[in-house]
Amino acid sequence: MKVCVIGLGYVGLPVASIIASHGFEVVGYDKNKKIIEALKLGHTIISEKGLDMVVRASVETGRLKAIEKLELADIYIIAVPTPKLNDNSPDLSYVSEAAAEIAEVINGGELVILESTVPVGTTEKILNIIKNNRPDLFKKNNNKVINIVHCPERILPGNTLHELVYNDRIIGGLDEEATKLANDFYKTFVKGNIYLTDAKVAELSKLTENAYRDVNIAFANELSILCEELHINIKDVIKFANKHPRVNILNPGSGVGGHCIPVDPWFIINNNEHLTKLLQTSREVNLNKTIWVSKKIQETASKIEEKIKNRKVKIALLGLSYKPNIDDLRESPSVDIAKILSQKRKYEIFVVEPNIHSLPKELENKQKLYEFNDALDKSDIAVILVSHKQFNSPSKWQEFEGIVLDFSE
Ligand SMILES: NC(=O)c1ccc[n+]([C@@H]2O[C@H](COP(=O)([O-])OP(=O)(O)OC[C@H]3O[C@@H](n4cnc5c(N)ncnc54)[C@H](O)[C@@H]3O)[C@@H](O)[C@H]2O)c1
Numbered sequence: 001m002k003v004c005v006i007g008l009g010y011v012g013l014p015v016a017s018i019i020a021s022h023g024f025e026v027v028g029y030d031k032n033k034k035i036i037e038a039l040k041l042g043h044t045i046i047s048e049k050g051l052d053m054v055v056r057a058s059v060e061t062g063r064l065k066a067i068e069k070l071e072l073a074d075i076y077i078i079a080v081p082t083p084k085l086n087d088n089s090p091d092l093s094y095v096s097e098a099a100a101e102i103a104e105v106i107n108g109g110e111l112v113i114l115e116s117t118v119p120v121g122t123t124e125k126i127l128n129i130i131k132n133n134r135p136d137l138f139k140k141n142n143n144k145v146i147n148i149v150h151c152p153e154r155i156l157p158g159n160t161l162h163e164l165v166y167n168d169r170i171i172g173g174l175d176e177e178a179t180k181l182a183n184d185f186y187k188t189f190v191k192g193n194i195y196l197t198d199a200k201v202a203e204l205s206k207l208t209e210n211a212y213r214d215v216n217i218a219f220a221n222e223l224s225i226l227c228e229e230l231h232i233n234i235k236d237v238i239k240f241a242n243k244h245p246r247v248n249i250l251n252p253g254s255g256v257g258g259h260c261i262p263v264d265p266w267f268i269i270n271n272n273e274h275l276t277k278l279l280q281t282s283r284e285v286n287l288n289k290t291i292w293v294s295k296k297i298q299e300t301a302s303k304i305e306e307k308i309k310n311r312k313v314k315i316a317l318l319g320l321s322y323k324p325n326i327d328d329l330r331e332s333p334s335v336d337i338a339k340i341l342s343q344k345r346k347y348e349i350f351v352v353e354p355n356i357h358s359l360p361k362e363l364e365n366k367q368k369l370y371e372f373n374d375a376l377d378k379s380d381i382a383v384i385l386v387s388h389k390q391f392n393s394p395s396k397w398q399e400f401e402g403i404v405l406d407f408s409e
Contacts, residue, residue, distance in 0.1 A: 001185075002027065004073035006098045008035050008066075010328070011115060011153050012079030013044060014051055014160045019077075020058035022189040027067045039066035047327045047355065050161050070101045075111045075185060078102075078126075079153070082116045083259065088266040090119050099126040103133035108145040111181045115153045117206055117260065119267040123150040123199035127174060147178035150199045151186065152206030157258075157326050168192040172202025210264035211279055216250045217261070218282035221289040224252035228296075235409070254385050254407040255290035255333025257322025262286065262331045290333040293407050294340040297383055300403055301347060304380050312348045315341065316375035319386025319408065320353035320360075327355035334385040335360060342366040350375035354390040376400050384408045 001024055005016040008030040020026040030036055038045050042059035044052055058064035080094035095116055102112060112130075114123055127148050131138050137145045151171045155163045169190055173179030179196050186194055197205075220238060227234040238249045256262045265283055269276045301313040322332040329335055339362055341347055350370040351359065359369055372390055376382055380402045384391060387408040397404070 001025070001075065002073040003075045003077065004029060004067075004070065005077045005079060006030075006070070006101070007078065007080035007094070007116075008032075008039065009079065009081070010046055010048065010157060010160070011155065012077070013039075013046065013055065014048060014155070014164055015077060015079060015115065015153075016064055017051070017054040017058045018161065018164045018189060020061075020063035021054055024063065024188075026058070026064045027071065027073065028064060029067050029070050036066045036068060039064075048160050049158060054161060070105050072105050072107065073110070075113065076102050077113045077115055079115045081259075082118055082263075082267075084263050084266050089270050090267050092118070092122060092125070095122060095126065096129055099129040100133055103130040106130070106134070106137070106146065108137050109147075111147045111149070111178065111185065113182055113185075114148070114150045117152060117210075117264055117267070118150070118203055119207070119270065120200050120203045123148055123172070123174060123203060144175070144177075147173065147175075147181050148199075149173040149178045149182040150202040150206075151182060152202060154206070154209070157328060165189060166192050169194045170197060170202050170205055171195070172197045172199040174199050204268070207264045207268050210261045211268055211282075213250065214256060214261050214265050214286060215278060215282040216248075217252070217256050218285040220250050220252040221255075222285050223249075225289070225292060251409045252289070253333070253409060254293040254337060256286040257330070257332040257334070258328065259330040290336050291340075293333070293385075294337045296407075297337070297341065297381065297405060298344070300381055300405060304403070308380075312346060313381065314348045314350065314379045316350045316352060316370070316379035316382045317341070318352045318372070318375070318382060318384045318391055319388050320351065321355055321386055321388075324387050324408075325355070325389055329353075329356070329360050335363065337383075337385065338363055338367065348378075350378055352391075354388055372396070376402075381405060 003019055003024050003026045005012050005028045008028045016026050016028045042056040044055050078098045080098050083091045085091050130146055149171055151169055154167050169186055171179055171182045183194055183196055224234045241247050241249055265279045269279050304313045317338050320334045321329055338351055341349055349367055351367045352370050352372050352375045376396055382402055382404050384406040
């Protein structure tokens with residue numbers, strides 16, 4: 001069995017290396033030349049616990065190879081990005097491109113697995129793209145020539161390699177034969193339960209998982225603003241409410257980040273505006289929390305400004321990634337807060353993000369990266385946006401004489 005993984009990012013590369021480590025011949029294809037060059041040498045350009053080792057081992061045994069042009073395989077796994085456009089509609093151009101590329105090389109009979117998170121109906125779109133691009137294969141009585149399933153990925157960055165094997169999976173095919181073939185494949189390396197359904201149920205159940213989390217976090221974020229006004233400790237409120245056996249409120253934060261939770265609800269809302277009021281309100285509440293946090297920082301800065309006349313207020317912004325101990329800045333509320341404060345031009349800002357080496361484009365001309373200790377030494381206000389392990393330094397915090405604002409949970 002030869003497996004071709006298309007898109008070697010946070011999902012695709014771990015998937016490719018896990019499959020290779022289970023004895024399959026795997027080829028990995030990505031449009032990003034840097035990823036391909038690194039993989040040829042057995043290297044990775046993303047940071048994920050244990051990934052370096054598995055990739056190196058798979059490349060050294062010859063089971064995982066980087067390819068520069070798509071080629072014939074028995075199974076194709078699509079793990080390309082599915083971002084949203086500025087108007088919040090889904091950008092399916094990467095999926096469409098991958099489907100068109102697959103169409104060019106297949107002979108018929110292959111299994112195509114879509115792991116990317118997609119709006120309802122996208123798995124069927126892949127079939128239509130392949131049909132349109134290869135009428136020759138479908139000519140004979142419009143016979144079925146390809147097996148297509150959606151098997152949404154549910155990994156948690158930071159624990160990807162473990163979860164790829166131990167998470168439960170949902171497989172929804174365009175027909176039963178495709179679902180069965182995919183089930184036989186996943187059974188070879190998944191130790192969690194595998195549930196079989198159709199493509200639309202699989203698509204919407206994945207989106208529902210993340211939309212559920214967005215709504216739950218919106219509830220926590222709304223409560224956190226209420227508690228601030230009422231001078232009540234939000235952490236205690238949620239801790240005690242969660243002692244109820246059927247209540248599980250998530251933690252508030254400075255918004256919601258990552259390229260899943262703040263994006264996926266839009267894939268349900270899009271084209272269904274009148275049926276998704278709760279999802280839209282939750283998005284609004286979570287986006288507003290980021291604005292609220294930046295206002296709180298500015299209010300605190302104004303109080304300091306009154307006391308110091310001849311210099312700018314100095315603010316350490318601690319953590320840019322969207323959650324602790326990772327390097328992923330996608331849709332991160334901390335980046336938005338850094339941007340909002342930078343635009344004011346009235347503060348001196350010390351951005352600290354120990355998991356990256358350079359700032360994202362939108363901040364690189366405005367700010368510099370600082371070490372945690374250095375930033376604290378320089379600042380009047382320390383804003384904890386993400387609770388990275390590097391910030392857990394009781395002695396350093398004891399020395400700090402400024403104001404601490406903690407929005408990390
Ligand atoms: N990262 C996560 O934690 C996570 C978890 C669950 C689901 N997902 C979903 O998985 C999908 C992939 O996410 P990711 O985080 O791995 O994205 P990513 O951006 O890290 O990686 C995607 C890769 O695909 C490549 N690519 C784009 N178009 C291509 C094409 N036509 N041919 C070959 N390569 C192409 C890009 O160069 C990139 O390297 C998304 O739909 C995402 O929503 C991600």
